[in-house]
Amino acid sequence: MNDKKICFITCVNNHDFYSECLLYIDRLYIPEGYEIEVLSIEDAKSMTGGYNEGMNSTDAKYKIYLHQDVFIVDRYFLYELLDIFTNNTDIGMVGIVGAEKMSEDGCMWNKREVGSMYMLDLSDTSRCEEYTRLGSYVCDPVEVIDGLLMATQYDIRWREDIFTEFDFYDASQSMEFRKRGYKVVVPLMEKPICVHDDGFILNLINYDNNRKKYLNEYKKMLFS
Amino acid sequence: MFIPTYEEMSTINEKALKIEKSIESLLSDKRDYDEIEKILSRDEIQEIALRNQRIYIFYSIFDIFVEEKNQNVDCTLLDYRTIDEAINVYKILSLYLRRIEFDLPEIQKNEIISYILRERISMVAVMGIIKSNKRIIQKEKIINGLKEILMNYSSGLEVEEK
Numbered sequence: 001m002n003d004k005k006i007c008f009i010t011c012v013n014n015h016d017f018y019s020e021c022l023l024y025i026d027r028l029y030i031p032e033g034y035e036i037e038v039l040s041i042e043d044a045k046s047m048t049g050g051y052n053e054g055m056n057s058t059d060a061k062y063k064i065y066l067h068q069d070v071f072i073v074d075r076y077f078l079y080e081l082l083d084i085f086t087n088n089t090d091i092g093m094v095g096i097v098g099a100e101k102m103s104e105d106g107c108m109w110n111k112r113e114v115g116s117m118y119m120l121d122l123s124d125t126s127r128c129e130e131y132t133r134l135g136s137y138v139c140d141p142v143e144v145i146d147g148l149l150m151a152t153q154y155d156i157r158w159r160e161d162i163f164t165e166f167d168f169y170d171a172s173q174s175m176e177f178r179k180r181g182y183k184v185v186v187p188l189m190e191k192p193i194c195v196h197d198d199g200f201i202l203n204l205i206n207y208d209n210n211r212k213k214y215l216n217e218y219k220k221m222l223f224s
Numbered sequence: 225m226f227i228p229t230y231e232e233m234s235t236i237n238e239k240a241l242k243i244e245k246s247i248e249s250l251l252s253d254k255r256d257y258d259e260i261e262k263i264l265s266r267d268e269i270q271e272i273a274l275r276n277q278r279i280y281i282f283y284s285i286f287d288i289f290v291e292e293k294n295q296n297v298d299c300t301l302l303d304y305r306t307i308d309e310a311i312n313v314y315k316i317l318s319l320y321l322r323r324i325e326f327d328l329p330e331i332q333k334n335e336i337i338s339y340i341l342r343e344r345i346s347m348v349a350v351m352g353i354i355k356s357n358k359r360i361i362q363k364e365k366i367i368n369g370l371k372e373i374l375m376n377y378s379s380g381l382e383v384e385e386k
Contacts, residue, residue, distance in 0.1 A: 020319045073326045107230050195359060
């Protein structure tokens with residue numbers, strides 16, 4: 001494992017957005033002694049499968065799983081991320097937006113309340129929302145983080161045995177890290193690190209099926 | 225802040241898809257803009273626009289279309305395009321505008337000119353997108369940056385002509 005390497009892993013199906021995403025990765029300031037790698041996974045059958053493929057394709061210790069429509073506007077992001085990981089070996093995963101406590105129905109968007117980024121307000125698309133973080137810790141431990149950006153310093157297999165589409169990979173992986181005793185955190189951010197041009201989930205049949213799988217798999221952890 | 229449940233979101237998205245289909249058929253059959261305007265002015269549709277990004281964007285595109293007509297500009301954003309195509313132009317142009325907002329290198333910022341020319345987008349439409357896109361935060365910065373790019377482009381053309 002190369003502990004001086006950071007790899008960006010993205011499942012891609014829209015090259016207009018992905019090539020734009022790369023422009024922003026390209027302008028990030030890279031800490032001295034480190035190198036970055038960029039991997040795109042085309043035609044992934046599932047997010048978990050795509051991310052496992054990416055994870056196994058690189059020797060980078062630090063991995064940033066990134067949506068193709070996320071644009072990292074904070075050029076010092078890698079400095080901030082490495083500062084968290086190198087000084088906190090108990091932190092396994094870092095996100096940008098998360099929930100301190102997952103909602104009882106398993107829907108993260110009901111409870112995302114920690115973090116900061118520019119994205120559309122889900123309840124009113126005419127508003128751009130900036131989540132504000134709660135608490136006063138440098139790194140808020142959370143129960144789950146949103147999949148738009150998930151950075152890790154340890155490798156844990158994504159659950160493609162259970163989550164075979166493009167939903168709940170993020171909530172699941174948050175639980176997998178916590179199951180193994182690692183913290184999942186959202187760092188303190190004075191201003192948004194990224195812009196996320198997400199659309200809304202149109203295929204909610206899959207979403208609901210995966211929500212039930214998630215609740216079934218992690219019910220002991222969630223409701224104990 | 226109202227947060228829809230996933231069931232509510234599912235209902236909203238189903239309705240949004242139906243609205244899109246009816247507007248699409250009006251666009252493809254006879255480009256019946258008056259009828260589209262009637263659909264968009266219904267309260268129920270406006271409510272859905274607050275909850276569904278595609279319908280919100282289409283609203284913005286239609287507003288731009290009306291403004292282009294008011295200013296006697298040859299309609300560009302909506303004409304000869306499907307909803308998908310129009311929304312795609314809106315989104316791609318927004319990406320180019322964001323390059324100005326976040327100070328990407330000159331060469332990348334300047335690519336907006338060739339996109340505008342290639343897609344035949346009016347400045348009315350460009351300003352309309354800046355105004356309506358809620359993910360464009362520093363609007364004034366973008367407008368000033370765009371002015372500079374356009375001035376440099378015009379100067380370059382004048383030099384070429386000489």
